[in-house]
Amino acid sequence: MKSAKTVLRQYLKNNGLLASKQREQVLNVFLKTEKHLTVDDLYELVRKKNPRIGLATVYRAMRVICDAGLAREADFGDGSKRFEHKYKHQHHHHLVCLKCGRVIEVMSPEIEKLQQKLTKKHNFTPVRDTMKIFGTCRKCKRKGE
Amino acid sequence: MKSAKTVLRQYLKNNGLLASKQREQVLNVFLKTEKHLTVDDLYELVRKKNPRIGLATVYRAMRVICDAGLAREADFGDGSKRFEHKYKHQHHHHLVCLKCGRVIEVMSPEIEKLQQKLTKKHNFTPVRDTMKIFGTCRKCKRKGE
DNA sequence: ACAACAATTGACCATAATTCTCAATCTCAT
DNA sequence: ATGAGATTGAGAATTATGGTCAATTGTTGT
CATH class of the missing domain: 1.10.10.10 (Winged helix-like DNA-binding domain superfamily/Winged helix DNA-binding domain)
Structure with missing residues (x-):
């Protein structure tokens, strides 16, 4: 490669x-x-x-x-x-912590499959996609507040 | 209401x-x-x-x-x-056409379920999320190019 | 209804991210 | 090595957005 x-x-x-x-x-x-x-x-x-x-x-x-x-x-x-x-890296989604700004990368082949189903249903040709979940990460939760 | x-x-x-x-x-x-x-x-x-x-x-x-x-x-x-x-409107995701800019709103309870599974696995507390798929919509595809 | 007070407005300025301009410099095929 | 054409650096320009503040408006208690 x-x-x-x-x-x-x-x-x-x-x-x-x-x-x-x-x-x-x-x-x-x-x-x-x-x-x-x-x-x-x-x-x-x-x-x-x-x-x-x-x-x-x-x-x-x-x-x-x-x-x-x-x-x-x-x-x-x-x-x-x-x-x-992007090179030599798998496609992934993001969990973004609103407290500390940390970004956790996650993969989900199941979600990707559902995305395909969704675009097919709308006769939409996907080029790229992004999914982000904003919230509080494990560490910030532990710290309280 | x-x-x-x-x-x-x-x-x-x-x-x-x-x-x-x-x-x-x-x-x-x-x-x-x-x-x-x-x-x-x-x-x-x-x-x-x-x-x-x-x-x-x-x-x-x-x-x-x-x-x-x-x-x-x-x-x-x-x-x-x-x-x-946001009021009186269900949570949804977006298909965004890169050619004409049209935005198609789509729902997928299955994806939402997988998102929950994902955040739980990372002990992440979700607040809000966004998923967008960029590509070519049905109409623009028909028009060629 | 009215006065008093605090919140809001509009006009303009401030900021921050990003892009453009252009003369000087660099890259590369020959 | 050289010339054509691409790139760079510096600063100006642009765009979206938010801040400032004196003048105005909305609300509340009387």
Whole structure:
């Protein structure tokens, strides 16, 4: 299986785009964590390697990385978009804690099956889907309140 | 069963808030449609009745209307938040057409049951949830491309 | 009905996330 | 190595949304 870096390189070549240093740097910091980071988070991290990089470049790089199929946008309702891994990662849903912001990833093949049934019934062709459950996580519940 | 207007009035009174003309006007235009409108849509509609109303007032009114349990925010990924009915309306999920923007509301008690199972398994206390499937609707599929 | 007080409004400003502009710089096929 | 074309960085522009505050309105007790 190809590495993420190779996938990006290939996507760039196939689309007449250039493999710039910045795009690889952004990809690297994105790959290094499994957390759901904002553009700003990624910007701060890349700056440690390349202090001269611009915020707009990180925005642009993440769009390309998404288009290449390596990342996916996720919105947890806190005002900024976040990114999560898409390559070599199973499709999943999210439990989002309203107290501490923790995001728990969950899989449910049964739900996916019902989603298929649902779209078929409406003659709707699905492209992507998102399911999020907001509430209180185990840890915050224990802490009381 | 109480009317939406009564629910709002009661919520306002219980919370030391005032029943202003503007709040009722915003509620009225919101109640008149089943569409998913943005604050700006609602603003344009209310202006027909009250041309002197301010945009910020519509924002504030919709927040109160949500807090009163009459509306719920919904985000279909087009950059602005939209509102949908919550009072006298069953919980549902959305199929969102990426071509025409149409939003189809669907119910699935089976999925809700699986969601419960999922949260229980993670000892997570759910407060609210959202499931959206993006893709191509029946009509757009027929039109080709 | 009225006065007093607190809540609300409207106009405008503030903010935050994201995108655009454009001259300078970099990438890559040749 | 070079030229065509893509990308970058800096800052300005944009968009959705919320805050500020003096003027106005709704409510409550009399």
